[in-house]
Amino acid sequence: MAGVAPEQAADLTAAPEAAKAEVPPELIAQTLGEYLRAYGARIRAGESGVxxxxxxxxxxxxxxxxxSPNHVFLSPVNLVNLFQQAAVFMVLAMAEGFALILGEIDLSVGYVGAIGAAITVQLIQPITTNWNWIPAILAGLLACTxxxxxxGTLITRLRLPSFIVTLAGFLIANGIFLKILLLGPFSGYPNLAGLSDNLQVIYNLMWGTIDPTVSWIGAGVVVVGLGLFMWLGDSRRRRSGLVAPPPSLTLIKxxxxxxxxxxxxxxCNANRANLGTLEGVPWMIPIVLAVLGAWTVLLQRTKFGRYIYAIGxxxxxxxxxxINVSLVRTVAFALCSFTAGIALLLYASLLNGMSNNLAGGQYVLYAVAAAVIGGTSLFGGRGKPLHGVLGGLVIAAIYNGLYLQGISQVEWQYIVTGLVLLAAIIIDAVSRRGASSGSVTRT
Amino acid sequence: MTAAVAELRPTDGTLLKVRELDKHFGPVQALYHVDLDLPYGQVTALCGDNGAGKSVLTKCIAGIYQPDHGQVFWEGNPVHVRNARDAAHLGIETVYQDLALADNLDIVQNMFLGRERLTNQVLLDEDSMERAAKETLAGLRVTTVRSIRQPVASLSGGQRQSVAVAKAVMWNSKLVIMDEPTAALGVVQTRMVLDLIKRLRDRGLSVMVISHNLTDVFEVADRIAVLYLGRLVVQDKASAFDLQTVVQYMTTGGSGPTAGSRTKDS
Structure with missing residues (x-):
């Protein structure tokens, strides 16, 4: 790589192996072989990526x-079901990511998002307000924001701990959510059944499918577009002597x-129906990808995102x-709640309405666990939206797999949720310790 | 005072002049009538025992504290440095002892923190920032880092200091203030930082180094100024001092032979 010193060895006081291990492998490797070796060293040091x-x-x-009975776990029906369950965890974990990267936590995401979803579902009911779905969604997300x-204002301006403020927010939001549910003649269960385009749109967020041919074309466009973007970007950087991964690695990615x-x-394009046809990519997949794409660009390519990492x-x-630290943190908490609104809207779609069955507290733990399992640190400064997506898939797979085993009782869900969260925190803490024990002393 | 002020407007190669600076915190008089000159293109070492007021003086110059009384002249003009942004605007950059680097960000990201370049007003212009950071580091001959895209957490103490200095000199700064730059460093790392300070001087920058370590001070400083209990007791060319006299100034405020008994080790 250009600019790398011939006199590297001059720096004698740092433990050379530890220092090497903490460097992202794509930065010091010029060939794939070197990259893999560097990656191995990094995993041993606890900085492992995805x-x-x-x-x-x-x-x-x-x-x-x-x-699973008859290996049903990997059947297309179950896998699409798993994707749908995962979507809520994924988006909620991306929401929690904003707080985690700041080095804070938001315990309220489950019920704050539920307020937004409940508002949306209430507003589109044809027999009451009968709003169009677009303003209804915007109103719900605005309430969350x-x-x-x-x-965020309480946390930053009054310097209160986010743990306590969002714990209070969790309770308050739970109460507001239940109040909203009781509005209108729905006995606390405003749902999406009924003949109304607006109800149908919200239902389709999770259950609507894209035509199989269009699905293939869409996927092709996304892959080619993303591939070209990555390839051209990396080649340009290599040509101008800037840090870039080796071409083989770009191709592998x-x-x-x-x-x-x-x-x-x-x-998704396999026919999943016992009778008739049910095929195509569910709408929820492009929705999750859109959230992933938008938040990845925001966090990695804008000043605002850079400042969130810097503060963390x-x-x-x-x-x-x-940097206006208070402003950035407040906006990050607002974005966290906004994204939670999207997650719970998907939840409303999945369950065909909102009811007081929502276990908002459990969802918070799943969201934190998903983000941390995916590689986001609980200690701030490290994490990506992609981690939430991968961790959400893992959580959904466990949840779904247990369900298929008939282990669906609520007590087992609690125990497994707790164990998974504990495992994620242990991995995070141990990998951090591994990383810092080998590194140089800091002032 | 006004007559004195007019007379003091320098065209004599002095970048920064501090005159009769006072600063107190409640009943504690931290600085008393401090006069300090920092010439262009020289390294000035500011020495003093703990509590002598080194940090307070630095912070008054850098705009973190407002002096109660006195005047600061920058290139001959009286200035009021109200905050760090004002200081940066004049060309004063401070490298604090804790360096103020974000461990999780890489070298380029740290060097441009708060002053990122953008393409089309929205997205970060990573390529241009990386190129500029590379040039600055190469100009300072900071060559031991493997890649400028490695997180600062993976750097050694000396390398971190180098990044903090490079960050400070990137912005056409004229004066770099360094607070205890070698305090936490080993022998090799200290060497690296001292060489870096000399290179800043060679590039025409003025440097003010705060240090306890008199060996380092004598190695890099062109001038030495000593604070004693809030008063600037002496400032002169480094060649006018030897180690013993500096220690005496630091511990007794004078150079008389009665000093010495209160000498603390460094």
Whole structure:
């Protein structure tokens, strides 16, 4: 790589192996072989990226495929079902990501999102307000955003701990949510049944499907577009002597994206109905991908996103750099609640309405667990929206797999949720310790 | 005072002049009538025992504290530095002892933190920032980092100091204030930072180094100024001092032979 010193060895005081291990492998490797070796060193040091969660996912899939009755776990019907369950976890984990990267936590996401979803579902009811679905969704998401902004303001301006503020928010939102449910003549269960285009649209968020041919074309456009973007970007950077991964690695990444796209579309395009036809990619997949894409760009390619990471890494450094720390944190909490609104809207679609059955507290734990399992740190500064998506898939796979085993009683769900969360935190803490024990002393 | 002020407007190669600066915190007089000159293109070491007021003086210059009384002249003009942004605007950058780097961000991201370049008003212009960061580091001959895209967490202490300095000199700064730059470093790392300070001077920058370590001070400083209990007791060319006299100024405020008994080790 250009600019790399011939006199690297001059830096004698750092433990060389530990320092090497913490460097992202794509930065010091010029060939794929070097890259793989560097990656191995990094996993041993605890900074592992997304490979472990992908490995864990394959292991879980294999186990549940093996033990599920008639290997039904890997049937297209069940897999699409799993994607739908995962969508709520994924989006909620991406929401929680905003708080986690800041080094904070938001315990209220489950019920704050539920307020938004309940407002939307109430507003579109034909026999009461009968709003169009677009303003109804916007109103719901706006309510979430305002709730998040208030929590963020309390946390930043009054310097209250986010844990306590959002715990209070959790209770308050739970109450408001139940109040909203009781509005109108729905006995606390405003649902999506009925002949109304607006009800149908919300129902379709999760259950509507895209025509199989269109699904293939859409997937092709996304993969080719993303592939070209990555390839051209990396080649340009290599040409101008900037840091870029080796070409083979770029190709492997693009290849993996293509394989995932093909597998997912193939699964969704299989006919899943016992009678008649039910095929095509559910709407929820492009919705999740849109949230993933938007938040990835926001966090990785804009000043605002950079500042969230900076605050999570070193708030004092961010403050001295002239960043309006309070504003960035408040907006991040608002975005967290906004995204939670999207997640719970998908939940309303999945369950065909909103009711007081929602276990908002459990969903918070699933969201934190999903983000952390995916690779986001609980200690701030590290994490990506992609981690929420991968972790959400793992959580949904466990949930779904247990269900297929007939282990659907609520007590087992609680126990497994707790164990999974504990495992994620242990992995996060241990990997952090592994990373810091080998690194140089800091002032 | 006004007559004195007019007379003091320098065209004499002095970048920063501090005159009769006072600062107190409640009943504690932290600085008393401090006069300090920082010439262009020289390294000035600011020495003093703990509590002598080194940090307070630095922060008054850098705009973190407002002096109660006194005047600061920048390139001959009286200025009021109200905050760090004002200081940066004049060309004063401070490298604090804790360096203020975000461990999770890489070198380029840290160097541009708060001053990111954008393409089309929205997205970060990573390529241009990386190129500029690379040039700055190469200009300072900071060459031991493997890649400027590695997170700062993976750097050694000296490398971190280098990144913090590079961050400070990137913005056409004229004066770089460094607070205890070698305090936490080993021998090799200290060497690296001292060489870096000399290179800043060679590039025509003025540097003010706050340090306890007199060996380092004598190695890099062109001028030495000593604070004692809030008063600037002496400032002169480094060649006018030896280690013993600096220690005496630091511990007694004077150079008389009665000093010495209160000498603390460094």
């Amino acid at each position: 490979l472990p969660v992908i490995a864990a996912m394959f292991a879980i899939i294999l186990v549940f495929w093996a033990i 305002v709730f998040g902004a208030i929590q 693009i290849g993996l994206i293509a394989i995932v796209a093909i597998v997912v579309v193939a699964i 890494g070193n708030p004092e450094a961010a403050r001295r750099a002239g």
